[in-house]
Amino acid sequence: MQDGPAAQLADGTDALGLMALVLPPDAADTSGVWLTAPRLVELCFQTAGIHEIVADHRLALPRAVRRVRFTSAPEAAQGRLWSQVQRTADGSFWARVVDDAGQQLVELEGYQTVVLEEGSSLPAS
Numbered sequence: 001m002q003d004g005p006a007a008q009l010a011d012g013t014d015a016l017g018l019m020a021l022v023l024p025p026d027a028a029d030t031s032g033v034w035l036t037a038p039r040l041v042e043l044c045f046q047t048a049g050i051h052e053i054v055a056d057h058r059l060a061l062p063r064a065v066r067r068v069r070f071t072s073a074p075e076a077a078q079g080r081l082w083s084q085v086q087r088t089a090d091g092s093f094w095a096r097v098v099d100d101a102g103q104q105l106v107e108l109e110g111y112q113t114v115v116l117e118e119g120s121s122l123p124a125s
Contacts, residue, residue, distance in 0.1 A: 015054075017047030017083035019097075037074045040081070040106040041065075044095035047083040048111060051093075059116045066092070066110025072103055081105070 019039075026034065045062050052060050074081075079100025086094045093111040098104050 013087045015047050015051035015083075015085045017043055017050070017085070019043050019081035019083075021080075036070055037106065040070075040074065040083075040097045041068060041108065043081065043083045043097055044085060044093075044106065044108050044111065047085045048093045048095060048113065051085055051087070052113060055087075060113035061116065063112045063114040064110070065108055065112075067108070069107045070105070071107060072105045074105060076103070077105060078103065 023039070026039065049060060052058055077099040081097055081099055083095055083097050088094055088110075091112075093108070093113075095106075095108040095111060096104050097106040
């Protein structure tokens with residue numbers, strides 16, 4: 001698999017994503033400390049998004065997440081970071097991020113997306 005926010009469908013319900021090795025800083029002001037790891041959640045979002053593009057031929061954005069659990073600190077990760085995304089029976093996604101050693105760092109339950117219809121635009125903020 002190539003480096004970057006790539007995903008590979010394992011079958012009709014599962015997808016795997018791989019975190020890029022080199023990323024820019026999380027924010028312009030790097031003096032702060034993150035309480036969570038938003039990029040790990042974003043890896044799950046992107047993997048689910050690629051899943052929907054490949055499996056359903058549609059583009060969708062995040063809508064809701066029932067639960068997010070941060071189970072290990074990213075600093076404790078060993079090797080590369082992977083996302084595993086599965087579509088559940090209700091159409092939402094379950095996702096997690098693990099390292100090369102199989103240690104889980106993040107788990108998402110009930111991730112739902114909203115489909116962008118062709119010709120639609122996002123509301124102005």
